[in-house]
Amino acid sequence: MKIRLSFIFFITIIIFVIFVFFKSLFENKNYVPKKINNKIENILIKDFYSDNELELKKLFDNEKFIIINIWSSWCIPCREEHKYLVNLSKVKNLKIIGLNYKDKKNNAENFLKQLGNPFDLILKDMDGTKSIFLGAYGVPETFLIDNELNILKKYIGPINIKDVNEINKLIND
């Protein structure tokens, strides 16, 4: 009886370990927290050109949605995704705001001269703290935000054509 009980206990533990192992083996490796607050505070961010502080909520004119794209001239994936942002800039009722991350003004301007400027407005985040308010991990990162400052969609890393289509779909729905 004693042997049987410990045997059952042993087998249960083995099954449990195998179950956890296989479950996590096929899990998505990118951690996306479920319990995050998707609302951004109405923070002040400096304008890239004028250095004036702008309220996030006042960036909306008549648009229902804005896209905030965190970019930097030193970031290689930003170059890759830039054409998709240019693509998105043609969409009506969508404002694209660039948040220039830890960059030099000259380099950033050259970057836009080279690849085109899809942004309706450029803000700057010299020390990276504003990006933390957005819940960003680094560059590039793209946020689709509604006029209540809710994050509807967050793209970590460069966006691609699939993401562009998804954004288009979300806006039109």
Add this chain to the structure above:
Amino acid sequence: MIRKLSRFIFLLLILNFFYFENVFADISKVDEISKNLRCLVCQGQSVYDSNSDFALSVKMLISDKLSSGATEDEIYIFLKSKYGDWIVYEPEFNKYTLVLWILPLFLFIIGGLLIVRKVFINRKEK
């Protein structure tokens, strides 16, 4: 004379210590908090250990928040609301982490019971 001088130097050293303690008070608080935070873009490093852009920004933000009067707990709550519970090393006790907290205790008790039983049975057999 020498005794007086050495006393004076001693006093200076103590004052110096207090002075620098004040200067570094804020920095050490930032260090203390950042040691409890996981660097989300690094492999197995805390925000304190890392020099990644993410970690540097978080450290800057902690410093800003502290100087604007936020408490340590408020900073953890703020960061958790942005990045989820994963950013803090110590998981909060809630229904999702129940097993995590209870299981080691449970196993410890079972192990203890097994040892007690074994010893008890051995003694009986003797």
